[in-house]
Amino acid sequence: MNPIPLILLAFAxxxxxxxxxxxxxxxxxxxxxIEAFKIGxxxxxxxxxxxxxxWLIGKSASEYVEAWDHWIxxxxxxxxGLHMIYEGTKPAGNDEEQETGKSLFRICLTAFSTSIDAMVVGVSLAFINVNIWIAAALIGFATTLMVTIGIMLGRAIGSVIGHRAEIFGGLTLIAVGSLTLYSHL
Known part of the structure; x- marks a missing residue:
């Protein structure tokens, strides 16, 4: 696979x-x-x-993951998303130290949730001639860049929608999940 499709795949x-x-x-x-970059x-x-x-799974059992990835x-x-909507409807004033731990967990869980499609791509890359290390590095770089930009863009939107921003974030996650499911059915 030449570099252009790999770069397009990474951004997709x-x-x-x-x-x-x-x-x-x-x-x-x-x-x-800097905070946006760390999240990125x-x-x-x-x-x-x-x-x-x-890619490792693809070498052994691709049909099992591919059949369920969109549902997961x-x-x-x-x-x-529903949890974020619930949190967005609660009054402000939670313990910030406790929220930081929850926030890191949520960031990691969201990152994992949005990367399941990359796992399936890894499965399919196991069947073609591609350097998986280069592909994974490009995907990681593109995601870091796009998430950093997304956080900063969300900052601008958040200042407009105020306290209910978490509801917007929850709806966004539900929409992403729904689109993922729809595109696979």
Whole structure:
């Protein structure tokens, strides 16, 4: 596979993470570029690991993962989205230290949820002549870049929609999960 399709594949794999990052950026209180970049690195790292896992699975049992990937992604993103909507309807004033731990867990879970499609791509890459390490690195880089941009874009949207930004983020995650499910049915 030549570099152009690999680059396009990398950016295609980052689109759902980009949408989720816009929602996350809207829920954060004025995130700085460095914070957005750190979140981008978390997403990028997880998004780079999943095609490697998928590639390994592809060598042994591709039909099992491919048959259920969209349902797993849909379920995880919908549960996270509903939780965000619930949190968005509660009055502000939670313990910030406790929220930081929950937030990191949510970021990692969201990153994993949006990277399931990259795992399936990894499965399919196991059957063609491609350097999986280069493909995974490109996917991770593209995701880091797109999530960083998405967080900053979400910051601008968040200042417009105010306290209810978490509801917007939850709806975004549910939409991403629903589109993932719809595209596979």
């Amino acid at each position: 794999m980052s689109t759902d993470a980009f949408a989720a990052a816009i929602g996350k950026g809207a829920t954060l209180k004025k995130p700085r570029l 690195l978390i997403f990028g790292f997880i998004e780079a690991i999943t095609p490697l896992v998928g 992604a849909f379920s995880l993103l919908t549960i996270l």
